[in-house]
Amino acid sequence: MPTGEQRGGGRALPDGQPCLRASPLEALDSVGAVLSCRRGQELYRRSDAADHWYRVVSGLAKEQALLPDGRHQIVDFLLPGDCFGFGTRDQHQFAAEAVVNGTVVIAYPRREIEMLAERDPSFAMLICQLAIATMSRSQARTLTLGRTRAPEKVGSFILEMAERMADRQADAVTLPMSRYDIADYLGLSVETVSRCLTKLKCRGAIRLTDTRCVRILALADLDLG
């Protein structure tokens, strides 16, 4: 399955969005397959064999759940440095695809990961921290999804992206994804996301330099207020 043109497998790509954090999976870069993806390109589907783990080098990917009637929910956005595709079962629970053109992802054979983890306890611990970090992210999101109003959802989304992308300063973010993706991430309709953004803008909490570029003016108004 893993095919794609070669490209720098390490971290720090000077152009585009480089991978900021160190990832334990980098130790396996020699056996990883580099994938360069177009927007919408699928990495795997819902019941595909989960025989690879993935790491985002640049760009943006998403993991999403699909319902038979067409509804879909984005489970996680994957930014440069993030790893995904691991689960307890042998089949993927969700589907995954690239969100922007030129997204570079590395696929690591699961067997290689397990073998290295068996040999190297400190590597196993790093894998463990990876899973725990993903878990914490997911758990923090249950609060946003369950107990907040739409403007709070959008506000905390902006804050989350500002923190995770660390876009130079933390007071400005360029959102790489569409309003539709934001809606599917927050469990809202596209229209509501749009309305909330204009509402936050009128309220003076944010400024929209561009459609996708958000400048945070009043941090307190976004932080669950």
Added chain:
Amino acid sequence: MPTGEQRGGGRALPDGQPCLRASPLEALDSVGAVLSCRRGQELYRRSDAADHWYRVVSGLAKEQALLPDGRHQIVDFLLPGDCFGFGTRDQHQFAAEAVVNGTVVIAYPRREIEMLAERDPSFAMLICQLAIATMSRSQARTLTLGRTRAPEKVGSFILEMAERMADRQADAVTLPMSRYDIADYLGLSVETVSRCLTKLKCRGAIRLTDTRCVRILALADLDLG
């Protein structure tokens, strides 16, 4: 911190609800402190030092997020065999407390866990699977929280509990928690939970033997329908 009367530290307590699954943390039972808790008894609060991991032996516990204005969201229900309290940071992200009287929990020092994991790679892998399992559970919940109607939420909650408790047969569950807890778990109001249950009952999907005892009649009507 961990104090409490002694009681069978292993698995399989013949009375009450026994621990069904094997847990890697059991390897550390010799250094674990057994806690017997009353309903509502706190195990830790939001910014407490995260120097212990926990395992539920019997009863039921919950991990919940609290907002300053009083809203709260249950992040996870912890059933016998489940482990919790682990995160990436040194402080707990959520609060945890017992849901029913007589809940027995074991607290393991985090340092001991890390030391054992450093020595024993297979133990580290088990810990890893623990984190991944919790992550999968949390991610599956984002779909329910984000993209389903209230009756679907309640339906999938019944199914989740039926599966996780494995209450003899899978077609009957005795819910140990109150309607308020169910509401806080699903991001609904108590009234809506109650109304959805009566609606599911009228629809012929479930039967309520007791207030807390649910018999599943039409599985398809609960499975996101």
Added chain:
DNA sequence: CGTAGTCTTGAGTATCCTCAACGAGGGTGG
């Protein structure tokens, strides 16, 4: 320059929440 997808705004509606009331246990104290 045309087309397809994205984004925004408006109007009407459905879902769910809030407020309120009431009945049913369960524990406590007189």
Added chain:
DNA sequence: CCACCCTCGTTGAGGATACTCAAGACTACG
């Protein structure tokens, strides 16, 4: 033993939030 209180659970009425349907402006891309 019974009265009392408290929490839990259910149901109803009204209202707020967010969705659906619809239309139009803007952008990217071929």
